[in-house]
Amino acid sequence: MPTYSKLILVGQIAGGFGVKGEVRVTAYTAEPMALMSYGPLLRADGSVGLTLTSARPDKNGVVGRAKEIATKEQADALRGLKLHILRERLPEPEEDEFYLTDLVGLEARDPEGIVLGTIKSVQNFGADDMLEIAPAAGGQTWYLPFTKDAAPELHIADGWLLAVRPVEVGEREPD
Known part of the structure; x- marks a missing residue:
């Protein structure tokens, strides 16, 4: 199956x-x-x-x-x-295109190259697509908006994408 x-x-x-x-x-x-x-x-x-x-x-x-x-x-x-x-x-996508399902299994890496986790699924709860990420260290999954700001680089052939986590409420941006 x-x-x-x-x-x-x-x-x-x-x-x-x-x-x-x-x-x-x-x-x-x-x-x-x-x-x-x-x-x-x-x-x-x-x-x-x-x-x-x-x-x-x-x-x-x-x-x-x-x-x-x-x-x-x-x-x-x-x-x-x-x-x-x-x-x-499905037909193979054109150059610079992809199917959302092709994101499943990719590593989500932070700007320093540290693996944050693996994309478990792509969800849409009515607004924009969200990447559900299973943390590399285990624990509860978390969501990353699938936007240009939060996922500015896709390296599908290499098995990863750049993940920039949004600033949490109550946190400050680094100076």
Whole structure:
């Protein structure tokens, strides 16, 4: 089975559409119809979640038929199911571009080159992307905003990024 870090979230089942077993899928891709070209869409554990056999564009994604769904009730029962594909199914990014998932596993180093930890995940809680970092010394993970100020240098091929921790409330900037 593929590991979660190698899966890319591409959509989510929004429920049934109509009464003939069609399913509405919210797409998290730039081009919603790309969901048809990825083959089986996977659950977070790597098992097959949905295999679209036909689709048409909808306001938030696609509406279509799936091998696993025959009725509106079956489609509604899968509402909320997150759909993924293997990272390898995506084209290689252009030069100076990357997929957020490519950041997972990189070392986060401070300006002196000291390893602060490893990027465990990239989260978005509604504002900007946040890098969840597992400390090198162990303990609770912490978050670094994924901004140009906080992560000014990416060295993906070399396995690290520069992490500049924001000043904590109550702390002063060094003189």
